[in-house]
């Protein structure tokens with residue numbers, strides 16, 4: 164805000180005389196005062212003050228530039244001052260002095276007058292500049308006011324346009340609403356008509372089919388109408404949303420107008436402030452600034468007009484707001500009524516649809532029921548017809564079932580009988596083959612075998628001896644032997660197993676079966692019995708037999724056979740029994756001596772006993788229940804592991820220990836309640852250790868004699884047992900006691916005599932062959948041989 168002094172307009176010199184005089188005297192007074200203040204510091208008094216009482220002006224000598232204060236009276240007195248001619252009539256000097264003094268004073272007066280005029284001019288200029296600035300400010304304010312008024316006019320025109328558009332919309336909306344109501348009424352009428360039509364059609368449908376199609380067409384048209392009504396409803400809803408958005412925009416416009424109004428009010432307050440300031444200024448220059456006053460009045464008038472307009476605008480706005488509110492209320496009402504009508508329409512549509520659906524579904528149901536009824540009637544007829552046929556067929560079927568059941572029982576009986584016959588035949592065949600059979604197996608030459616390529620073994624090709632004979636050449640002499648079967652060095656593990664597989668089957672049939680290998684060290688006993696279980700083609704008799712047993716036992720399940728199998732594995736080394744399946748290895752050694760296989764005092768571990776059925780039992784031996792060949796192979800691995808650990812522990816030579824694998828088979832047939840108990844003993848007998856292969860050249864005869872002695876003693880035992888001689892050598896031996904039921908009882912025994920083709924061990928081979936031939940020949944004495952004179956056919960027929 165401009166300061167009061169800045170805004171003060173400059174004093175005009177074109178005032179009336181009185182005013183000018185007043186200003187003049189006032190100015191003079193002020194100038195005098197100022198000067199007095201300025202000169203007071205130097206101690207100089209004004210001339211007027213010094214000469215005031217004498218109407219004279221004191222003039223300071225030598226100071227022409229000094230300013231002397233005059234008054235009007237003094238100036239007039241100075242101008243009217245006349246020289247005293249009477250006194251100075253003749254005194255020219257005095258007269259000159261008086262005139263000089265007067266001239267001086269007049270000069271001072273003129274200088275003062277000029278100074279005063281100069282001050283007046285300056286003041287006038289200042290006042291003029293002040294006036295101009297005030298006018299400029301007034302113009303600025305005027306311009307601002309005009310801009311504001313224009314803005315307000317624009318806002319008002321905008322508002323008027325909005326109001327007019329809203330009014331137009333309301334009119335349109337009302338017309339649309341009227342149309343909607345009219346169409347709704349029409350639709351209702353149409354619906355009621357359609358319902359009536361539908362009712363009439365549904366009644367007519369039952370009567371006439373042709374009219375039904377016409378009614379359906381009408382229903383379709385009604386559906387079209389309904390669809391159109393739904394579409395119209397959708398458009399109404401859209402229009403409603405549009406209206407709501409318009410209301411929102413108008414609300415926003417109202418908010419904008421309110422904000423503008425607030426700014427206008429603020430501006431107005433500013434203008435009022437300005438106006439007040441201007442009024443103050445105008446009051447101070449009321450006289451000299453008439454035009455400004457007029458302009459101010461005009462401004463005030465304009466302001467009043469603006470206020471009035473503002474008031475009007477507010478009123479308009481209020482009115483508009485009221486209109487908007489009423490419109491909004493109307494819109495809400497319309498919305499509600501539309502929603503209600505929509506809901507009614509929806510419910511009506513749903514009802515109509517439901518009724519139509521029910522009608523159509525009932526129609527379908529009736530049709531279906533009619534069709535079903537027809538079909539059922541036909542079925543009933545057919546059923547009546549076929550019932551009698553079925554009855555006859557049923558009777559036939561019942562008769563056939565009875566016959567089949569009879570035949571089944573007959574066949575089952577035949578199967579059981581056939582199984583019995585098979586067993587019997589199988590047993591007879593084996594008996595015919597011999598209860599104790601001896602097979603000879605020759606292993607191939609090994610890289611470790613001694614030098615020399617002389618063929619020491621040959622196989623006669625005569626019809627009688629083909630596959631059964633073997634000839635050994637020693638010192639140029641031929642020694643022929645005949646066995647139940649001879650396997651040359653080319654025979655595979657499978658070839659050997661094929662020959663013994665029937666014997667294995669006998670174990671499942673409830674017989675005691677014993678297969679053992681006999682022969683010198685390194686002749687292939689372990690290879691024949693165990694083979695190399697890790698290589699499928701090189702598996703020996705033990706794993707192959709066990710696999711076969713499990714396969715057959717599984718296949719016999721269909722015939723009602725259930726088998727329980729138990730395994731035990733032991734080793735006899737130097738009259739010591741070692742349980743190869745015992746988890747406690749330290750207790751696996753039996754150092755207690757026994758007599759006749761029975762401990763003499765107290766309960767000793769691993770005592771061998773025979774029960775009344777001829778079964779052998781070893782006390783405290785680990786017996787493991789097995790259900791699969793895999794379990795047995797893992798047990799065999801365990802046994803092999805225990806064997807090698809035991810050998811290291813006892814510093815044992817491998818060929819000195821006998822390996823005995825026993826499988827007890829207990830079978831029960833659920834159908835026939837038949838029970839069998841078989842035993843399969845698979846034994847790898849100890850070969851006699853060569854004394855010293857390296858030192859054989861020196862003491863060859865002694866070495867051979869020792870081996871022969873060992874083989875001979877084992878062969879003596881086997882021979883005596885097989886022949887059931889009273890005197891059995893080495894009776895106290897555990898092996899003898901173990902072999903006794905296998906060879907001496909009713910068990911089926913197979914002995915492998917293994918031969919090495921090594922030319923350096925021909926002596927041992929000859930020895931083995933001789934002893935095996937003795938065992939082979941010992942069957943001469945057993946009962947089967949006595950009956951073997953009968954022809955084979957007659958023996959088979961007796962079975």
Ligand SMILES: Nc1ncnc2c1ncn2[C@@H]1O[C@H](COP(=O)(O)OP(=O)(O)OP(=O)(O)O)[C@@H](O)[C@H]1O
Nearest residue numbers: 606607683684685686687688689690817818849850
């Ligand atoms: N038919 C065969 N085919 C191939 N190799 C064989 C055959 N028979 C035995 N052998 C091999 O001969 C060697 C000796 O065989 P094996 O250990 O079975 O003799 P053994 O009679 O059990 O000896 P010991 O009495 O010392 O235990 C082994 O290396 C074995 O692989």
